[in-house]
Amino acid sequence: MTSLPSYDQHPVWRRYQPHFPEGMRCTPSSTPREEYWSWRGLDVHIDRLAVPSSPVKVIVLHGAGAYGRVMAPAAVLAQRYGYETVTPDLPGYGLTRVPWRRMTYGLWVDCVVDLIEAERARDGRPIVLFGVSLGGLLAYQAAARSRNIVGLVATTLADPREREVRRGFARTPLLGSAGLWLLEKLAPLTDGLPLPMALMSKMHRISNKPELSKLVKSDRLGGGSWVPARFLRTLMSTAPDLEPEEFDLCPVLLAHPGVDRMTDIALSRRFFERLAAPKRMVVLDGASHMPTEHPGVDQLEAAVIEFMSQVAPIARAMN
Numbered sequence: 001m002t003s004l005p006s007y008d009q010h011p012v013w014r015r016y017q018p019h020f021p022e023g024m025r026c027t028p029s030s031t032p033r034e035e036y037w038s039w040r041g042l043d044v045h046i047d048r049l050a051v052p053s054s055p056v057k058v059i060v061l062h063g064a065g066a067y068g069r070v071m072a073p074a075a076v077l078a079q080r081y082g083y084e085t086v087t088p089d090l091p092g093y094g095l096t097r098v099p100w101r102r103m104t105y106g107l108w109v110d111c112v113v114d115l116i117e118a119e120r121a122r123d124g125r126p127i128v129l130f131g132v133s134l135g136g137l138l139a140y141q142a143a144a145r146s147r148n149i150v151g152l153v154a155t156t157l158a159d160p161r162e163r164e165v166r167r168g169f170a171r172t173p174l175l176g177s178a179g180l181w182l183l184e185k186l187a188p189l190t191d192g193l194p195l196p197m198a199l200m201s202k203m204h205r206i207s208n209k210p211e212l213s214k215l216v217k218s219d220r221l222g223g224g225s226w227v228p229a230r231f232l233r234t235l236m237s238t239a240p241d242l243e244p245e246e247f248d249l250c251p252v253l254l255a256h257p258g259v260d261r262m263t264d265i266a267l268s269r270r271f272f273e274r275l276a277a278p279k280r281m282v283v284l285d286g287a288s289h290m291p292t293e294h295p296g297v298d299q300l301e302a303a304v305i306e307f308m309s310q311v312a313p314i315a316r317a318m319n
Contacts, residue, residue, distance in 0.1 A: 024073035063133030065223035067094030112142035151311035191230035208288035244274035262289035
């Protein structure tokens with residue numbers, strides 16, 4: 001039997017480390033432990049940074065430009081404050097392989113919903129979802145379906161069913177309008193076409209540090225990956241189980257980068273204002289879409305830790 005891949009054999013993630021603030025970098029004691037979760041015929045790679053005394057568990061979700069190990073800075077910070085993290089490589093990204101025909105955005109939502117249930121069954125600890133970039137929307141959609149979490153943190157929240165969000169996501173206005181319209185209308189013909197995420201989206205703007213953006217775009221495990229057109233089509237059309245006006249399941253923290261050249265802050269603000277849940281929005285000064293800059297990352301750390309302390313009583317009530 002062939003052994004499953006490990007990040008020991010795929011060390012490109014280490015090239016991200018110098019771009020992160022020193023206190024968010026992996027050390028021998030803070031590098032997550034790798035494991036695999038057998039789910040619906042897939043071997044889903046998971047990074048776990050265990051903290052047995054943690055009152056809640058944080059599931060960290062990447063977007064279309066990253067994968068679980070690139071999210072390690074969130075795990076490093078969480079461990080410092082006594083919180084356990086679980087970070088999956090979503091199907092088709094990182095080390096989680098998926099048959100081409102099965103890769104849809106809906107599979108990502110299903111994966112996170114079932115992971116929530118699996119982690120609850122594992123030890124009963126309540127779950128907080130923390131989504132970065134597209135992971136923010138994914139966290140929202142998983143929370144709306146699961147209805148079994150105590151808090152939701154996102155760095156962006158935008159509804160890709162909206163024309164302006166589609167145009168904002170795509171690399172060019174034409175791709176965001178006519179291009180996506182064609183993917184919908186010609187789905188039987190186009191769904192299997194391989195598309196490079198770096199050319200379909202504004203991946204070149206994921207960071208305001210040119211070298212970091214270049215690294216993301218070239219990383220075939222993340223931002224440099226190719227996806228079936230089916231993935232983009234379903235991403236742009238998947239409706240949540242609850243519209244924001246109905247979402248009152250848990251508190252929400254939106255911590256949007258203040259110098260985000262990939263997702264306009266106005267798009268996140270519009271989604272945020274629709275939410276019925278208890279909510280707070282923080283603008284991260286000087287931070288780009290992939291927040292690594294000061295003082296934005298310091299503001300993100302402070303806001304998330306304050307949020308975690310506020311959801312702790314909810315977590316205790318669930319136990």
